[in-house]
Amino acid sequence: MTYLAILGAVELGLIYAVMALGVFISFRTLNTPDLTVDGSFVLGAAVAAVICSGGGNPFAALLAAFAFGSLAGAVTSLLHTKLGIQPLLSGILVMLALYSVNLRVMGGAPNIHLMNSPSIFNLWQAGLFAGNAKLITAILVILIVFLFLYLFLQTRLGFALRATGDNEIMVRAAGINSNATKLIGLALSNGLVAASGAMIAQYQSYADVGMGMGMVVMGLASVIIGEVVFGVKPLLRRLLAVVLGSVLYRLIIAFAFSLGMPATDLKLVSAVIVAVALSSGALKSAVLKQKQ
Amino acid sequence: MIQIVELTKIFDKGTINEKVAVANVNLTFAAGEFVTIIGGNGAGKSTLLNCLAGNYAVDKGIIRLDGKDITNLPEYKRARWIGRVFQDPSLGTAYDMTIEENLAIAYHKNKSRGLQPGIRKKERQFFREKLAMLGLGLENRLKDKVGLLSGGQRQALTLLMATIVTPRLLLLDEHTAALDPVTAKKVLQLTRKLAENKEICTLMITHNMQEALDIGTRTIMMHNGRVILDISGEEREKMTVEKLMSQFERKSGSSLANDRMLLL
Ligand SMILES: Nc1ncnc2c1ncn2[C@@H]1O[C@H](COP(=O)(O)OP(=O)(O)OP(=O)(O)O)[C@@H](O)[C@H]1O
Ligand SMILES: [Mg+2]
Numbered sequence: 065m066t067y068l069a070i071l072g073a074v075e076l077g078l079i080y081a082v083m084a085l086g087v088f089i090s091f092r093t094l095n096t097p098d099l100t101v102d103g104s105f106v107l108g109a110a111v112a113a114v115i116c117s118g119g120g121n122p123f124a125a126l127l128a129a130f131a132f133g134s135l136a137g138a139v140t141s142l143l144h145t146k147l148g149i150q151p152l153l154s155g156i157l158v159m160l161a162l163y164s165v166n167l168r169v170m171g172g173a174p175n176i177h178l179m180n181s182p183s184i185f186n187l188w189q190a191g192l193f194a195g196n197a198k199l200i201t202a203i204l205v206i207l208i209v210f211l212f213l214y215l216f217l218q219t220r221l222g223f224a225l226r227a228t229g230d231n232e233i234m235v236r237a238a239g240i241n242s243n244a245t246k247l248i249g250l251a252l253s254n255g256l257v258a259a260s261g262a263m264i265a266q267y268q269s270y271a272d273v274g275m276g277m278g279m280v281v282m283g284l285a286s287v288i289i290g291e292v293v294f295g296v297k298p299l300l301r302r303l304l305a306v307v308l309g310s311v312l313y314r315l316i317i318a319f320a321f322s323l324g325m326p327a328t329d330l331k332l333v334s335a336v337i338v339a340v341a342l343s344s345g346a347l348k349s350a351v352l353k354q355k356q
Numbered sequence: 357m358i359q360i361v362e363l364t365k366i367f368d369k370g371t372i373n374e375k376v377a378v379a380n381v382n383l384t385f386a387a388g389e390f391v392t393i394i395g396g397n398g399a400g401k402s403t404l405l406n407c408l409a410g411n412y413a414v415d416k417g418i419i420r421l422d423g424k425d426i427t428n429l430p431e432y433k434r435a436r437w438i439g440r441v442f443q444d445p446s447l448g449t450a451y452d453m454t455i456e457e458n459l460a461i462a463y464h465k466n467k468s469r470g471l472q473p474g475i476r477k478k479e480r481q482f483f484r485e486k487l488a489m490l491g492l493g494l495e496n497r498l499k500d501k502v503g504l505l506s507g508g509q510r511q512a513l514t515l516l517m518a519t520i521v522t523p524r525l526l527l528l529d530e531h532t533a534a535l536d537p538v539t540a541k542k543v544l545q546l547t548r549k550l551a552e553n554k555e556i557c558t559l560m561i562t563h564n565m566q567e568a569l570d571i572g573t574r575t576i577m578m579h580n581g582r583v584i585l586d587i588s589g590e591e592r593e594k595m596t597v598e599k600l601m602s603q604f605e606r607k608s609g610s611s612l613a614n615d616r617m618l619l620l
Contacts, residue, residue, distance in 0.1 A: 216471070218473065218474045219470070219471045219472060219473060219474055220460075220464055220467075220468075220469040220470060220471075220472050220473075220474050221469050221470055221471060222474060223453070223457055223460060223461050223469075223474040224461065224469050226450070226452070226453060226457075227450040227453060227457075227458075227461055229452075230450035230451055230452045230453060231446075231447065231449065231450045231451065233442070233447050234447065234448055234449055234450055234461075235432075235450075235461075236431050236432045236435065237409075237431075237435055237438075237439075237440045237448075237518075238435060238461050238462050238464075238465055238517070239432055239433070239435035239436050239465040239466065240432055240461075240469065241430075241432045242432070297501075
């Protein structure tokens with residue numbers, strides 16, 4: 065692998081880590097399999113593409129993406145808590161609806177190119193770290209998101225959110241409105257996912273209505289790789305594991321590319337990674353049985 | 357303090373599985389009372405407690421707490437006056453969170469849950485003192501995940517969580533049934549200690565009739581959703597398990613032979 069390939073993988077890994085942290089919030093913290101992600105990722109990218117191509121502030125584009133993504137997550141949560149639709153199906157419904165919404169946001173075009181638009185990754189082209197501007201920006205962003213999330217999960221509200229994923233009965237007995245915590249959790253999760261989508265659009269100078277496909281699986285792959293390689297406790301290490309898992313996942317993909325894997329096989333490889341990781345428990349016990 | 361008027365709960369109403377679980381129950385409990393509730397399987401004991409806690413919408417009747425009508429208040433809103441311990445030790449705590457985090461969640465019951473720190477230093481000290489009272493050494497394990505605790509330790513912790521903000525009503529649904537006899541005894545002792553508070557009214561469901569008579573100030577027997585016996589004071593002092601059983605057979609018209617209530 066070339067230095068450039070590794071650098072690119074690390075940059076992508078850090079940007080996608082924001083999405084993976086969102087997936088971590090829904091799948092792990094809230095214990096809810098939320099499939100809104102595939103749609104909210106593109107929503108964030110679309111919102112950012114429209115803002116940036118109109119000459120808007122690229123940071124404002126991230127915040128706007130976060131807001132719209134949160135809205136999508138809130139809708140999924142309300143479909144579940146207010147209308148009694150299963151969480152899995154609620155997510156699928158919103159994901160489907162978002163496909164049309166995203167096309168509308170992009171003005172009916174299936175993609176938007178951002179060739180000379182402002183981006184958080186080209187704020188400075190000269191100076192000391194000009195060569196690594198993208199990497200430094202990515203590191204700064206993930207640091208901020210990471211710190212925010214780490215502190216948030218240790219507030220009273222953060223406690224309520226984590227407990228909701230653990231034991232809803234206990235949460236309500238403690239006087240917490242579990243429907244509200246679920247809503248906040250899914251809004252936060254999809255806000256992060258959309259912000260990640262917005263950054264990817266800026267990083268690649270390109271937003272495409274199909275770019276979210278399988279995003280939830282890639283997020284999950286990062287979360288699981290992180291758990292397997294870096295462990296699951298305490299909280300700080302757990303969050304760090306998600307970020308590192310995301311980077312590792314991108315490095316694995318880049319390595320596979322360098323060995324000649326066609327780019328079109330990416331989704332297949334992602335699915336296999338997640339399937340293997342999720343079945344590792346079953347595989348382990350099968351191997352143990354064989355030995356006996 | 358707690359007033360239950362003509363309370364009725366019907367499951368699967370209008371279907372062939374229709375079941376009247378609580379039938380027109382009238383009860384009044386005062387602060388400081390410790391009520392043990394007995395009755396056979398399916399008598400409606402758990403349903404009664406669940407109606408009080410707000411798990412179900414009731415079909416008829418009114419529940420008042422300190423004069424306030426709470427019949428239609430959602431569970432999480434009335435939780436501020438109610439502490440609960442369940443039969444299943446895993447239901448009372450968040451297993452993937454630490455002991456101190458669980459206590460903090462219970463401790464902030466009536467406070468706003470915003471971006472304040474989840475646990476403050478002072479609170480941690482307070483939790484340590486409270487845990488020391490349990491006599492289980494949990495005060496040295498504040499940062500251990502609750503998932504690592506035994507069933508008895510979890511029930512003790514849940515009891516502490518249910519009373520750390522003094523509730524008006526403490527609901528215990530066979531909370532020692534899943535424990536081994538020695539641990540059950542310990543948790544029961546702890547229950548007595550924590551329920552001593554004169555502001556709390558405790559309702560405890562049990563299948564152990566001797567225990568039901570030994571502990572508390574009043575005993576209620578349920579059958580088919582109705583209260584068929586309600587004793588306290590001198591009448592209760594003189595009551596024995598044998599007399600209780602013959603009373604049951606007379607009033608319910610059924611035999612206890614195959615019933616789990618026989619458990620002594
Ligand atoms: N959620 C429910 N849906 C339908 N029927 C129910 C439900 N919960 C309880 N019942 C029925 O209501 C009746 C009373 O049940 P309940 O659980 O209150 O009994 P119990 O006195 O607590 O019995 P046990 O000693 O076995 O715990 C039973 O016939 C039961 O089958
Ligand atoms: Mg019961």
